[in-house]
Amino acid sequence: MTATTSPLLQLRGVNKSFGAVHVLHDVDLDIHAGQVTALVGDNGAGKSTLVKAIAGIHGIDSGEYLFEGRPVTVPSPKDASALGIEVVYQDLALCDNLDIVQNMFLGREEVRRLVLDEATMEEKARATLASLSVRTVKSVRQSVASLSGGQRQTVAIAKSVLWNSTVVLLDEPTAALGVAQTRQVLDLVRRLADQGLGVLLISHNMADVLEVSDHITALYLGRVAAHVRAADVTHSQVVELITAGRSGSLGISSADVTA
C-alpha cells in the first residue's frame, strides 16, 4: 500500500452471514480516490455480497464501514447514494423505452414549477457525457433500445457519475461486450478514476483487471486472499490467488481456510 492519502472508503473486519452460511470473513477493503481497485474472486467467493454490503442492500453483521475516515452505517441503498456511492449493476437497469437523458435522470428528475425541466436535464447529460469523452452515441435523445451493449454500459456508467458521486462500483461492466466495446468501457473506467473518483471494478477478465486497475483485492471463499498492487503481480499469480487463495508468498495459508 503506497497511497499517501487515506482511503475514501474503508471496510475493516466485515462479517456477513446468511443463516448458517458465513459468506464474508473479516473482510478488509480500501477504495482510494482517483484509483481503480479491482475485486476478483471465483463464483461464490463473496464478491456480490460484498458489493451489496457496500451499497446498503445487505447490512453487515460486524466490522467497520468508514467513509472518508468517519465510521458510517449504510442500512439502505438511499444512504449509500447520499454518501455518493453509486452502483452500476451487471444487468444494467436502464429502461429501453426511454431516451438517454430520461434514463440518466430516472428517479431524480429536474423539476421546475412542477414541470419536468427537460432543457436542464439534456444540458447536464450532454456535459457529463462530454466530460467522459463519450462520443459514440448518435444523440442524447436516442432511445436506449437502439444502443449497442457497449453504449448501454457507457450510459449506465455516465448515469452513476452524474450525481457528484465519489465512489462507483462496477459489477462486471465488460462481461457481455465485444473487443472494441470492451476497449471503450475500460477507457471510461480509467477516466472515472482520473476525474478523482474511487472506482471498484468487479471482473472475471484478468487482462482487463491488470490493464486498468491500480490495486487488486482477491477474495477466496469469503476471505481476502491478498491485497496487491496491480503492477506487482502477474496474470498467473492473480489466477492462483483466485483459484487457490494463495500464490507463493502471497495469500492466505491453507490452515486459515480450513479453520
Next chain:
Amino acid sequence: MTTESAATQTTGQSGERGFCGDQSATSLAGAARDYIDRIRGGDMGSLPAVLGLVVLFVIFSILRPESFPSTYNMANLVVQAGAICVLAMGLVPVLLIGDIDLSAGVAGGACAAVMAVLVHSNGQAWYVAVLVALIVAAVIGLAIGGLVAMLGIPSFVVTLAFFLGLQGMTLRVVGQGGAVPVRSEPVLDISNSNVPPTLGWIGVVVLLLGFAAVSIRSQRTKAAAGLQRPPLSLVLVKIGALAVILLVATYLLNQNRARTAIIELSGIPYVVPLVAVLLLVWTFVFTRTTYGRHVYAVGGNREAARRAGINVTRIRISVFVICTVMAAVSGIIAASRLNSVTPGSGGGNTLLYAVGAAVIGGTSLFGGRGQIRDAIIGGLVIATIANGLGLLDQSAYVNFVVTGGVLLLAASVDAISRRRRAATGH
C-alpha cells in the same frame, strides 16, 4: 480511439459537446427521413390508425353517400366516440405499465348507476351525484390496484373478478330488470346539447393560438440552448395541419344539421370540449411531470424503475385509480347519451371497444409505449366502424365480428412492430 468513435468524429463537425445525430433532424427533409426510418424500424405510432380512419371514411362515404358524410351523422359520430375515447384514455396508463383492466367498462356502468340513482331516487344535486360516482370509482380503482400491486395477483384475474362483481353491484343499485332515467340537465347536456357556434369558434381559435404559442416557444427555447429539437418548419407544418383539421371540423359542426326546417341544430356537442380538456390534462401529466415519466419507466423496465428509487407499487395502484375514475366519466357520458342507466350499462362490447381504441391508436399491449392521444384517434376509428356498419343496416353479428377482427388486427400490428423494433433496435 475505436473505429466507431473515429467515424463519429469525422461525420459530426458539431461543437465539442455535440453528437453527430444533432444535425440530422434540423431540416424538414431530415425530420421526414428520421420519421420514415422510425416507421421502417417498427415504431409506427398512430400511423396505422390515421390511415385506417381515412380508408374507413372513404369506404363508408362510397357505400352510403347520402347518410354517412352528412353533418348530422358526423355530429352523431363524435358523440358516439366520446365515451369510447374517455374510457380508452383511462386504459392507456394501465396498458403503459403492461397491465390490463377488464373491469373498466362495467366500473363505468356501476358508477353511472350510482350517479343516476342519487339524482333520481335521492333527489341529490347533479354535482353531488357526479362527485360521489367519481369517489366510488376511485375506491374501486384503489382496491383493484392494491390487489394487483401489493398482493401480486395478475391484473387480468383481479379485473375479471371485478368485471363480474361490479355487474352485480350495478344490478343491485339499479334494481332487477329496471332502468334508472337520467334526469339532471347538465349531465344530459353533455351528449345532447351543443356549444353555441360563436363560442365554438372562439374556443377553437384560442386553443389553436395556445398550441401554436407553446410549441413555437418550446422550439425556440431549445434552439437557443443548442438542445435537440424538431426543425421550426416541422413545428409550423404540425400547427398548420392541426388548424386545418380543427377549423374544418368546427365549420361542419357549426352548420345547421337539423333534418326538419322547423328547428335549428348546430354547434359542437358539449362532449367534445369535455374530451379535449381531459386529453390536455392527461397529456400534460404523462409527458411533462415526474409522475408521468415514472409510469413510462415502470412500463419499460420495472426493476430499473425500482432501482432508480421509484415507488413501483404506488405507481401501479395509481394507474388503476386513474383508469377507473376515467371509466366513471365515460359511463356518465354514455348514460347522458342513452338518457338512462340499465343493469347492462358498460357491459357487452364497451371495454373491447376501448381496449381496441387504445391499441389501434398505437398503445402497446406489452407496456412502455403509447400516448394519451392514441385513445382519441383509435376511439374515432372504432366509433366510425360502429357508426358505418349501423348505416349499412348490418345484423348485430357483423358488428361483433368486424370489431373483434379490428382489435385482433391492431394487436397483430402491435406484436409485429415489437418484433421489428427488437430486430432493428428502435
